[in-house]
Amino acid sequence: MRCDRRLHRRKKEVQEMRNQSVLTTNKNGTSPPLLLFSLLPLSLKNPRTTHFTSLATISPPKSTSLAQKALRRSEKKRFCAHGSAAAAAEEVVIPKEVEEVVGDRDRVEYDWREEWYPLYLSAEVPADAALGLTVFDKQVVLYRDADGTLRCHTDRCPHRLAKLSEGQLVDGKLECLYHGWQFDGNGKCVKIPQLPEGAKIPRSACVRTYEVRDSQGVVWIWMSEKNPPNVEKLPWFEHYARPGFVDNSTIHELPYDHSILLENLMDPAHVPISHDRTDWTAKREDAQPLLFTVVERNHRGFAGRWGRSRNPALMNFLRFQAPCVLSNDLEFVDKNGVQQYFSGLFLCRPAGQGKSMLIVRFGGARGAR
Numbered sequence: 001m002r003c004d005r006r007l008h009r010r011k012k013e014v015q016e017m018r019n020q021s022v023l024t025t026n027k028n029g030t031s032p033p034l035l036l037f038s039l040l041p042l043s044l045k046n047p048r049t050t051h052f053t054s055l056a057t058i059s060p061p062k063s064t065s066l067a068q069k070a071l072r073r074s075e076k077k078r079f080c081a082h083g084s085a086a087a088a089a090e091e092v093v094i095p096k097e098v099e100e101v102v103g104d105r106d107r108v109e110y111d112w113r114e115e116w117y118p119l120y121l122s123a124e125v126p127a128d129a130a131l132g133l134t135v136f137d138k139q140v141v142l143y144r145d146a147d148g149t150l151r152c153h154t155d156r157c158p159h160r161l162a163k164l165s166e167g168q169l170v171d172g173k174l175e176c177l178y179h180g181w182q183f184d185g186n187g188k189c190v191k192i193p194q195l196p197e198g199a200k201i202p203r204s205a206c207v208r209t210y211e212v213r214d215s216q217g218v219v220w221i222w223m224s225e226k227n228p229p230n231v232e233k234l235p236w237f238e239h240y241a242r243p244g245f246v247d248n249s250t251i252h253e254l255p256y257d258h259s260i261l262l263e264n265l266m267d268p269a270h271v272p273i274s275h276d277r278t279d280w281t282a283k284r285e286d287a288q289p290l291l292f293t294v295v296e297r298n299h300r301g302f303a304g305r306w307g308r309s310r311n312p313a314l315m316n317f318l319r320f321q322a323p324c325v326l327s328n329d330l331e332f333v334d335k336n337g338v339q340q341y342f343s344g345l346f347l348c349r350p351a352g353q354g355k356s357m358l359i360v361r362f363g364g365a366r367g368a369r
Helices: 002-020 034-039 066-073 096-102 258-265 268-274
Strands: 116-121 131-135 138-144 150-154 168-170 173-175 189-191 211-215 218-222 246-254 290-298 301-308 315-321 325-333 339-352 355-366
Touching (some): 116 131, 116 246, 116 339, 116 355, 246 339
Antiparallel strands (some): 116 218, 131 138, 131 339, 138 150, 168 173, 246 355, 290 301, 301 315, 339 355
16 A cells, blocks of 8 residues: 555656656647657656656766666666666667667767867958957967967966966067066067076976967867867868859857857758848748758768758758858859859857857859859
């Protein structure tokens, strides 16, 4: 009797949680999205066959995804419920799609520091001043030396940790505003005004230097602390080599996280509603079902075609390249028989926690492939 009462209470708790949580079946009986459903704990996928006593089961673990944890247990293909009513638990089989996605054979180690990140538009870097920027909350200073070469250092003077970006350029050298120490393009201190005559500048009086590259009008920074720059990872966009291609580029500092920014940019469904009449294509009445086809997927990202159901012949090509590049291309022949090409390129820098920088490059070409 006591065991039956406990089971009855747990069933009641499950039902209440199902009614309150957006992660489980809605009140009207509809199911959650397939992607969300595949990431749910099995105790929430089929609450009638398992029992649990708290909402802790829906919180993702700190280091391991729910799907990965489920996969490790899948050798026995059996899951026991939380609490003392294990005997009431039934056998649950992991969905095949979960096994395919998180299987050990598909797992790839990823180091966010071993990447190039978009730092700034090269045309916007002044010749007579330094810029203070951040990547993953690391403060860096970007400037041009006397030859116009781009240089980048840690934005901290080794003397009293003043921000070098608030200093000035003197004959192509970066001078700290606090005590006037000067640094060359390699981060070496070449002048200390207060140093006695004949004394040598300490070797430790230097700043860390970051490798930067100017590629197709964008300054990229290599963030690794242990490996030299991997030029093969430096993004390259073939459409900039198209005859007649022109673009318009802008920079935006945004008060939200890099991951939220990327998610927003990959979501064309929101454009007619959120951007209604704010750009030349967005109209609220154009909100409609969209068509998606993934044609490529690997550890570096994915690519696919998408279009609007009312005009299925006109398909965009979207590509995401980890960790920060998203491009959307549209190519078609207009009513006059002229080949048209349009490109939207979005470069997202994770500036820090809760902040990001976005470089937007819209461009196009006519009559050329």
